[in-house]
Amino acid sequence: TKNRFKSTYSAINDSFKEIFPKLFGGGKAELYLTEKNLLDTGIGIIAKPPGKKIANIAALSGGEKAMTAVAMVLSIFKLNPSPFCMLDEVDAPLDDANVLRFCEVIKDMSKSVQFIVITHNKLTMEMTEQLSGVTMQEPGVSRLVSVDIEEIIDAA
Amino acid sequence: TKNRFKSTYSAINDSFKEIFPKLFGGGKAELYLTEKNLLDTGIGIIAKPPGKKIANIAALSGGEKAMTAVAMVLSIFKLNPSPFCMLDEVDAPLDDANVLRFCEVIKDMSKSVQFIVITHNKLTMEMTEQLSGVTMQEPGVSRLVSVDIEEIIDAA
Amino acid sequence: MKLKQLKMSGFKSFVEPSTVVFKSNITGVVGPNGCGKSNIIDAVKWVLGESSAKNLRSDGIVNVIFNGSTSRKPAGQASVELLFDNSNGRLTGEYHSYSEISIKRVMSADGNSTYYLNSTKCRRKDITDIFLGTGLGPRSYSIIEQGIISKFVEAKPEDLRIYIEEAA
């Protein structure tokens, strides 16, 4: 199981090193092992947003943390892709520039993975290929409606 | 101290009952005491968004929870107003309709309280009377710049 | 293997039979606060076998059944079905040759759940077994609930290790 862990860890680390700069438009990040002994070791994260010194994860901002976490999730996903990936408002803390890069990365991975993204962000809505609306016209009762993306953007 | 607790509790509860429907555009909410004995009791929250049955707080949605929490904070604030109130991206989980009601309530209270609101939401930016921009043109170094609200809205 | 449809009825706020059709590779789900978007995620976790009420944001496992509104009575049962297209034969094992896979869970007000695999009754374990190795499950990293994304990077190193091992 030691070798299995080692190969899983390094595969995820390779994806993480690749996806992080795509999400941040630069910078670098990687995982590291906290102990020499593979059986006991924990896994830490080093992240360096573009132009900044290497930061302890706790010092990152709200948006930087969310983007780093998305990079982690997508790296695990690349190793062992499940039939679909569901993301519930992960773009909430992001500014427009980061939302656009997030969308780029999702669009790129959607060639081999099916994404279902819950969002209130109009930029993310525009990236999707299909929108499914949920309404509660009748109080307490959810219904599904088809949504025309132009409608949403104009109503903004 | 028993009487002090009782009067604090009921003052906050009165404000909470008033602010919640303003934020939600209807519905009702209140606090309740979990025990008869004033010295040991905890405080619970009952919230009923408009048109819904009374919900256990845990069943509320992300946006409903944030709005209920804002109502709580502002109720405590009314009892014992401090010189200013700082809110860091509390509008992140809200849809446009809730952001607009949130802004109404903040604007209303700003007659007697000074608010400092950190946000990425353009509707909230438009509600403010003054915008203070923070940039990091030089990597790792924050600077303050004056911001023209039209600039932000147009750039969106 | 592609997700084609999600059918819900009597599950949380989806009291009426409702079907989400996934026609493309990126589907956005939109709507006002409290309208039922995150309930869709709960429905998917539930049909995949989630047994903890807390992980379904509910105060009791039976409470995922529609508990009524100002104008409707509570429902008698909850039912959720996921329909997959397996024409590329991605699933291994006995279901390899099926071109369509449907998993369904129905729960009555007494709390008893019945699971179905392509309309045949089966055990919960049969459902979780199908997806073994594909990374899908009620608590899998491929379903990110609302508000928890940053926990991934705030986890302690020994917890992050467990997380990554599960994924392998």
Place this chain on the structure above:
Amino acid sequence: MKLKQLKMSGFKSFVEPSTVVFKSNITGVVGPNGCGKSNIIDAVKWVLGESSAKNLRSDGIVNVIFNGSTSRKPAGQASVELLFDNSNGRLTGEYHSYSEISIKRVMSADGNSTYYLNSTKCRRKDITDIFLGTGLGPRSYSIIEQGIISKFVEAKPEDLRIYIEEAA
């Protein structure tokens, strides 16, 4: 009592002397992710006497001092000042008659902090005492950090009680 200005220098990413002037009753603070907005909230909590590094999102109390960038060396000290307009005499006690109140905290690389009240050295307790009864303090309900708003409603009843008692 109104907040008029916040001055920072050498505090976190605000290495250059920076002043936020509060001209109105609703000030919006905007800017891209990671530019330093939440650091402003940390600066206010710090000058009000916050002593826990964890509550300042820092891995050590000395680490609130600017720790350098790709082109600058770390700073030698951090300094934050809050300037209040007290012309309405809201503050009770000995400072009742002052029309302007300034509180300042300076910390050097050895971790020692010095507090000033209207440019006169004072103790941390003098700062916390001024605001007693006004609801303001480093952990007061009037400063809501990023991402924690919903914790207010998720708290257990006995914790919510403690919260409300502190506010009284």
